[in-house]
Amino acid sequence: MLSRTADNLFWVARYTERAGNVARGLGVASRMAAISARLGDEVAEWRALLTASGGDGGFYRKYETPEAESCIHWLVFDPDNPSSILSCFEAARRNARAVRTALTVDMWEALNDSWNRLRQLSPEATEGENLPDFLGWVRERVTLFNGASHDTMLRNEPWRFVHLGTMLERADNTARLLDVKHALFAPEAEGAVDYVQWQAVLRSVSALRSYQWVYRERLSARRIAELMILRPELPRSLAACHAEVSDTLEAIAIEQGGRIGECHRIAGLLKAQLRYGRIDDIFEEGLHDYLTGMITRTAELGAAIDAFYIRH
Numbered sequence: 001m002l003s004r005t006a007d008n009l010f011w012v013a014r015y016t017e018r019a020g021n022v023a024r025g026l027g028v029a030s031r032m033a034a035i036s037a038r039l040g041d042e043v044a045e046w047r048a049l050l051t052a053s054g055g056d057g058g059f060y061r062k063y064e065t066p067e068a069e070s071c072i073h074w075l076v077f078d079p080d081n082p083s084s085i086l087s088c089f090e091a092a093r094r095n096a097r098a099v100r101t102a103l104t105v106d107m108w109e110a111l112n113d114s115w116n117r118l119r120q121l122s123p124e125a126t127e128g129e130n131l132p133d134f135l136g137w138v139r140e141r142v143t144l145f146n147g148a149s150h151d152t153m154l155r156n157e158p159w160r161f162v163h164l165g166t167m168l169e170r171a172d173n174t175a176r177l178l179d180v181k182h183a184l185f186a187p188e189a190e191g192a193v194d195y196v197q198w199q200a201v202l203r204s205v206s207a208l209r210s211y212q213w214v215y216r217e218r219l220s221a222r223r224i225a226e227l228m229i230l231r232p233e234l235p236r237s238l239a240a241c242h243a244e245v246s247d248t249l250e251a252i253a254i255e256q257g258g259r260i261g262e263c264h265r266i267a268g269l270l271k272a273q274l275r276y277g278r279i280d281d282i283f284e285e286g287l288h289d290y291l292t293g294m295i296t297r298t299a300e301l302g303a304a305i306d307a308f309y310i311r312h
Helices: 003-038 042-053 056-062 068-076 085-098 105-120 130-152 157-180 192-203 208-215 221-229 238-255 262-276 279-285 287-310
Strands: none
Touching: 003 042, 003 068, 003 085, 003 130, 003 157, 003 192, 003 287, 042 056, 042 068, 042 157, 056 068, 068 085, 085 105, 105 130, 130 157, 157 221, 157 238, 157 287, 192 208, 192 221, 208 221, 221 238, 221 279, 238 262, 238 287, 262 287, 279 287
């Protein structure tokens, strides 16, 4: 497969997954901001969301204060934000058009229909009580694309690069979500507000019910961190995502005659560290330092994949 095709497929998946992640984070932040407003700290929720999305630098160059209206516009419609939902769908569709014949009809229609609908939306679609419905629609469209990919693509190189992009983006998002809330996981964090915040963190990765299923006990900071970092049963955990990335890279290498590079080494190392890691060791190291390191290594892995398969 041409490296240009691999690049387009990889980024189709990353941008589509990113749109869904922004919608998830925005939904949780809007609910938590309403609670924090009663405590006089609404801005903190929006600030955390901007940091998690990786677009806080661009936001502050354009807006003064992270308030609901400006944050929602920045994260949904603003063309100056490359990670806004609109920008993500536009970039995903642009990459998809370049490799139209490598996608199935269902995948293309999921992206194209979403983009056409988004272009026609007015700002009122995200105002007040309309916001949850809009964000639910975005998540549904991303799920539709992912489902179409899973159900209709041949399990060959094009599918593997789509899957690779999805899993890498998902791993980065989970690490960022946990990192911006790392203060909630301090040993002394056991208050009622912290408990609500823990629920919000789990909802941001659709894992509140999964937590109860795995642990069958009340929420605790250590268990939540363990679930989102080390438990392979959770599809959005770091362990699950990086295992998929490593296995997919290995499958691509086999298809290409066993050729491997730095990206395979990094992916294998991350997979092993997460598979055999212990949550006690992570907390002893410091959750913030651990997650910052994981975000950095995930970015290094993405760059290594690009260098080995796309820019070589």
